[in-house]
Amino acid sequence: MTYNPPISDMSFLLEHVTGFRNLPHAEELDPETVDAILAEAAKLASDVLAPLNKTGDEHGNILKNGAVTTTPGFKEAYRQYCAGGWNAVPFPNEFDGQGLPWSLAFPIQEMWQGANLSFGLCPLLNQGAVDAILEHGSEEQKAYYLPKLISGEWTGTMNLTEPQAGSDLAAVKTKAEPAKDGTYKVFGQKIYITYGEHDMSENIIHLVLARLPNAPEGVKGISLFIVPKFLEDGTRNDVICTGLEHKLGIHASPTCTMQFGDQGGATGFLVGEAHQGLKYMFTMMNNARLSVGLQGVAIAERALQHAEHYARERVQGKGLSSGESVTIDHHPDVQRMLLTMKALTMAGRAMAYDASVYLDQARAGDEAAQIQVDLLTPIIKSWCTDMACEVASIGVQIHGGMGFVEETGAAQYYRDARILPIYEGTNGIQANDLLFRKILRDQGAALTSFYTDIKKTLADNVQAAEIFAHLDDVLSMIKLNKDLENLAFIAVPLLNGLGVLKGAEMMTKMASANDKYNDLSDFYMRNILPRARMSFDVVYLNLKT
Ligand SMILES: Cc1cc2nc3c(=O)[nH]c(=O)nc-3n(C[C@H](O)[C@H](O)[C@H](O)COP(=O)(O)OP(=O)(O)OC[C@H]3O[C@@H](n4cnc5c(N)ncnc54)[C@H](O)[C@@H]3O)c2cc1C
Secondary structure (H helix, E strand, O other): OOOOOOHHHHHHHHHHHOOHHHOHHHOOOOHHHHHHHHHHHHHHHHHHHOOHHHHHHHHOOEEEOOEEEOOOOHHHHHHHHHHOOHHHOOOOHHHOOOOOOHHHHHHHHHHHHHHOHHHHHHHHHHHHHHHHHHHHOOHHHHHHHHHHHHHOOEEEEEEOOEOOEOOOHHHOOOEEEEOOOOOEEEEEEEEEEEOOOOOOOOEEEEEEEEEOOOOOOHHHHOEEEEEEOEOOOOOEOOEEEEEEOOOOOOOOOOEEEEEEOOOOOEEEEEOOOOOOHHHHHHHHHHHHHHHHHHHHHHHHHHHHHHHHHHHHHOEEEEOOOOOOEEEHHHOHHHHHHHHHHHHHHHHHHHHHHHHHHHHHHHHOOOHHHHHHHHHHHHHHHHHHHHHHHHHHHHHHHHOOHHHHOHHHOHHHHHHHHOOOOOOOOOHHHHHHHHHHHHHHOOOOHHHHHHHHHHHHHOOOOHHHHHHHHHHHHHHHHHHHOOOHHHHHHOHHHHHHHHHHHHHHHHHHHHHHHOHHHHHHHHHHHHHOOHHHHHHHHHHHHHOOO
16 A cells, blocks of 8 residues: 555645745745646655655664664665755755745655655754754855755754753753864764664764853753764764664664764864754754654554555445445444544644744744744644544554554554654643743733634634633633642643644634535534543643632
8 A cells, every 4th residue: 555645635725725825935836836846746755755664664774883774775765855856845045945935845745754754754854954054053054064955965963862861951961172173072972863874865964962161050051063974074073873773663764872072072063152052953843843743644644545445445244224245434433433534634734734834924024923833833743743643543443453463554654653742842841832931921922812813713613612711711720820830730631622723723714615625624523623622621620729
């Protein structure tokens, strides 16, 4: 069973549901051009990347003497991906990017992730590195690194995590000592570094969090450094991969232990100002968080397609009314499962694409749009990745025993999806970010504008009206509550409820733009929207007054 990128749903969302058409840079992209770009990406995704998904899962990567050989086929697939200019899609023309909107890059990136999550991780991390250098690098750094990171000749990584510093980056210990020539010597160990070492590109540019001597304690003492695998004169830098993780899923993505400075210090170059590293790294992480949410949508779609295909073929039992042998897609419970998968996936896709339009507006200087991006980022990262695990799990269920054995591939989606709620800040951390930084810091102002829009769209929905009334009460209680521990306890259910409401808004917009989506939207309102009520009930019942 291959992967068919859902390009008609994708272009429908862009053209008729999100604000894509109102973006100034969408003017040069008529609907035919958009469709042609999506169709071209779909070919690479389904013909080249998707067939490598299962083999990559089975083979994984090999580490020998510090060098990682990627799974068979990845190197050539990466060459084709770069040759097609796909790595450059959303980046500025000034550095040889294609200058296309993020809102067009999102469906394209969804295809890489849906075809092959392990492959898609390499460009995902690279994108974060490009963004960090674009935003905070010096002119020389931009001129030297960006064209090659954008073409894909080089790839970028994100080196935050250390054994004692995961969610808590204040605990980072990696050191950077100033050298006489204005560079730095970096010493330390980073773990879980995605594509920290591989054979697909000529050079690997590590963005590394480290502390300068006498740096203040905690997050205020962390700086950001560029540490290339190969230096400008071609010499090998003092950074090496010393281990590869054995993981539950994404086997073809090398997850590396990176050792810096065992041979006298890895040469590093400071990005921006000293001690501002964490702030800069958040540029990378915020971007990556939305993209991880998109990974959730992508793997959910893949699991859905697989389950639909299997349910159409597998004959089991008799129809309740006909008494005839039927394929399992005739059983109401299987239909319910398939519709749940589809409704969650479409809602997730629509909200991720909606956020990408805000992202384009924000990058054009629209501050109100930036506030929406900030609010939506933890919701999309968390809701779409939890949703992906649920959808992939239902996919296994639809396959029955065949879902639990590896043969069909349904199990791989389930295993692969499981990382998504963990990396790029666990979903618990996202919920804290949403509640404390995005909602309470401005006393709910951003949230009010977020859900005023949703209220407008759902104005005719009686069920939603009750949920909003309940949410209003809950939010008033939250604003009055000064017990931080109690608030943190309800952050996840609050985020989940808001995600469900955002999904309902998008479903309603889809159905009003094209009645083809009416049934799916109705299904969502009957079967998914009640989860919002339950989430806010949970918040309410747990809040101390
Ligand atoms: C396959 C894979 C790829 C990765 N790729 C990269 C990479 O490229 N670069 C990189 O730097 N890192 C990477 N990571 C690391 C990843 O981002 C971390 O694993 C993640 O942020 C969680 O950190 P941790 O594993 O230390 O878990 P911990 O921080 O120990 O968390 C354990 C549990 O405690 C909870 N918790 C911890 N602190 C809090 C808190 N303050 N409030 C509420 N709950 C809390 C968490 O939500 C979680 O449920 C990767 C990890 C994996 C597994």
